[in-house]
Structures are given as C-alpha cells and as structure tokens.
Amino acid sequence: MSTHPHALPGAYVCPQCGARIDVPPGEAPKVGIKASSGTPNVWVVTAGRIEIHRCDIRNPRRNSAR
Numbered sequence: 001m002s003t004h005p006h007a008l009p010g011a012y013v014c015p016q017c018g019a020r021i022d023v024p025p026g027e028a029p030k031v032g033i034k035a036s037s038g039t040p041n042v043w044v045v046t047a048g049r050i051e052i053h054r055c056d057i058r059n060p061r062r063n064s065a066r
Contacts, residue, residue: 016043017055023047033057 012021012029023029027047034054035041045053 012045014043014045014053014055016058019053019055021045021053023052 012023013019014021021029024047029045029047029052032044032046033041034044041057042054043057044051
C-alpha cells in the first residue's frame with residue numbers, strides 16, 4: 001500500500017481512507033503522521049503548510065487479528 005496520495009485529474013486520493021483531496025493549484029500534497037499521547041495516530045495531508053485532510057491510520061496487523 002502506498003503512503004502517498006495518488007493523483008486523479010484535478011485532485012488526489014488518500015491512500016488510507018480513499019477520500020478525494022482537493023489540492024490548491026500549484027501545491028503538492030505532503031503526508032505526515034500526527035501522534036499524541038493518549039490519542040490514535042492520524043495521517044495528516046498538508047499543502048502549503050495548511051492541513052487539507054486527516055484520517056485514522058489503519059493498522060493491517062491489528063485489523064487482521066480479529
């Protein structure tokens with residue numbers, strides 16, 4: 001699985017949740033992980049230092065153990 005948004009015409013798609021991410025013209029999305037004690041880790045997608053998307057990180061090992 002990719003950890004980078006992939007391009008569609010005029011937008012990107014989040015590799016975690018499949019959401020369409022509209023990116024401002026001339027910007028390229030950057031993906032990071034936000035981690036805080038006591039809260040689930042999340043993917044954060046930014047463009048030009050502005051957060052444009054966030055979603056929960058899926059853990060395939062944890063999900064497949066059920």
